[in-house]
Amino acid sequence: MTLTSDRNAVTLQPEEFRLLRDFISGYCGLYFEESSAYFLERRLQNRLEQKQLTNFLDYYYLLLYGQEREEELGKVVDVLTTNETYFFREPNQLKTFCEEIAPELLQKKKNRRLRIWSAGCSTGEEAYTLAMLALEHRDLQDWDVEIFATDISQRVLQTARKGVYGKSSFRSTDPYYEGRYFHKLDSNRSQVDDSVKKLVNFGHLNLLQPEQWTILALFDIIFCRNVMIYFNLESKKKMVENFHRKLEEGGFLLLGHAESLMNISTSFSLRHFRHDMVYQKPHSVAPGIS
Ligand SMILES: C[S@@+](CC[C@H](N)C(=O)[O-])C[C@H]1O[C@@H](n2cnc3c(N)ncnc32)[C@H](O)[C@@H]1O
Structure with a gap:
């Protein structure tokens, strides 16, 4: 278990980052460089909390095989996509x-x-x-x-x-x-x-x-x-x-x-x-x- 004591938030380990990054990229295209690991960690921490999971590896398996995988993938997309837009752009x-x-x-x-x-x-x-x-x-x-x-x-x-x-x-x-x-x-x-x-x-x-x-x-x-x-x-x-x-x-x-x-x-x-x-x-x- 990788709970940090100060924030009570789960930390994303390098290997977990790579697994999640490659999986997400294959699913919807969004790609995170190593330097964005913290961003991914922050954005997904809340999902782990909602699912009462204590590490990112379990979350990865949930996305891969979990019964609620489709619904959860929708949540992942919602927290990771950039939706900035406005009328008459460009x-x-x-x-x-x-x-x-x-x-x-x-x-x-x-x-x-x-x-x-x-x-x-x-x-x-x-x-x-x-x-x-x-x-x-x-x-x-x-x-x-x-x-x-x-x-x-x-x-x-x-x-x-x-x-x-x-x-x-x-x-x-x-x-x-x-x-x-x-x-x-x-x-x-x-x-x-x-x-x-x-x-x-x-x-x-x-x-x-x-x-x-x-x-x-x-x-x-x-x-x-x-x-x-x-x-x-x-x-x-x-x-x-x-x-x-x-x-x-x-x-x-x-x-x-x-x-x-x-x-x-x-x-x-x-x-x-x-x-x-x-x-x-x-x-x-x-x-x-x-
Ligand atoms: C920054 S917005 C661009 C909006 C608009 N095209 C514009 O230029 O103002 C990018 C949008 O692409 C969507 N997007 C990202 N990956 C996608 C995918 N694999 N399939 C469909 N839409 C995707 C995001 O959800 C987001 O709403």
Whole structure:
């Protein structure tokens, strides 16, 4: 038993750290360097307490074989993921989406249907931003726009479905959008309008378990921003390879600004637009040639 006397908290031993770290990384991609062992210890201590366990090795076995393993894995994800997000994040990329990517796709597609995936949507601000932009986009008015937004954490998805947000979510929002698409609940909170909600479907999905995605139809655009920065190379490769399968030919993959496909994949081409650079799944036959 490794109870420390001062804090009455269990200490994470180096071998336990490695077992848990590798297991968590394989399960959901989140990867912790040795220097983050203390973070992992602190975040999981409360789970050990709840489960009345006295060492991390027992907790590891619980995650591996315990009857309540699925539920507990959900709790692990909730305490370990970083869910930071806000409306209209990374405006240059959104400009590229509205002014260059959408028009290009609109010209090419014959079925007047645009399918967008916000992968790792957190509390929903990214997906609702895309819905507001679609509602405002003159050329999309008679298009069927479907936004599918997924996350591994049930906790953030609950917030996303409610659509109630505090001030920090609006830190980068033009007052026009706040006035037009939100209803003030009180001085601190606003609720997103049903016209925006209607365009978004939220779902629970682990990006490292592609077998959960097989039923999804192909997408025209995938936004996966600020998710893979927390993954190791192996998990990044696995996820990106599956994004490639889930994109239409000529479809786009938009990553966060700190993220790139360097050393991860050569299956995409890098398109230079006016305001940003974006990855695109190449056509197997160049468009126009049959
Ligand atoms: C920092 S937030 C990014 C939110 C939004 N995309 C943005 O850029 O503002 C990262 C989100 O990715 C989710 N995530 C992490 N690993 C995941 C996985 N394996 N499958 C699905 N979602 C995951 C986390 O739960 C978290 O909500």
